Amino acid sequence: MAITQSKDCDLVFYTNPMSRGRIVRWMLEEVGAEYRQVLLAYDTDMKAQDYLALNPMGKVPALVHRGRVVTESAAICAYLADAFPDAGLAPPLADRAAYYRWLFFAAGPLEAAVMDRVLQVSVDKDQEKMVGYGTYDLTVNTLVHAVSQGDYLAGDRFTAADVYVGSHVMWGMEYGSLPVRPEFEAYVARLAKRPAMAAAKAIDDGLMPDSQVS
Incomplete structure (x- = not known):
């Protein structure tokens, strides 16, 4: 590109x-x-x-x-x-259930649970029913389930959902907002083979101050 x-x-x-x-x-x-x-x-x-x-x-x-x-x-x-x-990068309309499910799971419950964790926002037992993610551990375990059902979130086909969810998993493990789980590591290893991911990283890393490049 x-x-x-x-x-x-x-x-x-x-x-x-x-x-x-x-x-x-x-x-x-x-x-x-x-x-x-x-x-x-x-x-x-x-x-x-x-x-x-x-x-x-x-x-x-x-x-x-x-x-x-x-x-x-x-x-x-x-x-x-x-x-x-x-x-x-999108399945046919009839096959988009998992695609939409995990794309919006990451944009909603996952992002909220991780951000509350980072900001040290605590949710008590009664409040778990109010927040979309329930608990942080529940959200992490659900994400583990999502990345363990096949090579990719929508089955054996890489889609835009993997770009979005995969980015969260990679950053989460790198910065400690998500635990390092073998299921996450295997998923990220598959994504790391994407030439487009390597190309995008090289561009953005090249635009960052030297001290910020990981």
């Missing part, structure tokens, strides 16, 4: 290499479409009025495709899979 500086490119990617934009970068490399990247700094560019007009949250990533704005990493991954069907 080529990163272009052309203003006429119909796919524009707003990101920062130290953000969830890394997920979308991987997805962009998987679909193989030409895109223009716009690098934004925290607290300045992301809070500028022209960017807030695209994403009032003032966060990245964001994608603009032919004038249409898409935010939220899971939504962008799903959108790109549909916008570029030749890449084969």
Whole structure:
């Protein structure tokens, strides 16, 4: 895939290499479409009025495709899979149950459980019924189940759900927000063979300060 500086490119990617934009970068490399990247700094560019007009949250990533704005990493991954069907990153409509299930499990319960854990937010027994993830351990065990049902989340076929969920698993184990489980390690080992993942990582690592590159 080529990163272009052309203003006429119909796919524009707003990101920062130290953000969830890394997920979308991987997805962009998987679909193989030409895109223009716009690098934004925290607290300045992301809070500028022209960017807030695209994403009032003032966060990245964001994608603009032919004038249409898409935010939220899971939504962008799903959108790109549909916008570029030749890449084969979404199952046929009749076979999308597991694909949707795990994509949104990671965007909802998993992200909430992990973030509460990182921020040391405690949930008591009565509150477990209120939060979507129930408990952190329940969420982790459910994720273990998800990655153990086949080579990939939607069976034997790699999809956009693996880009999104796999990114969470990789980062979680690397930074300690998820435990190192053999099921996670086996899943990540399969994902690490994706040329697009290696290409995306190389691009984002090259944009980071030297001291921040892992």
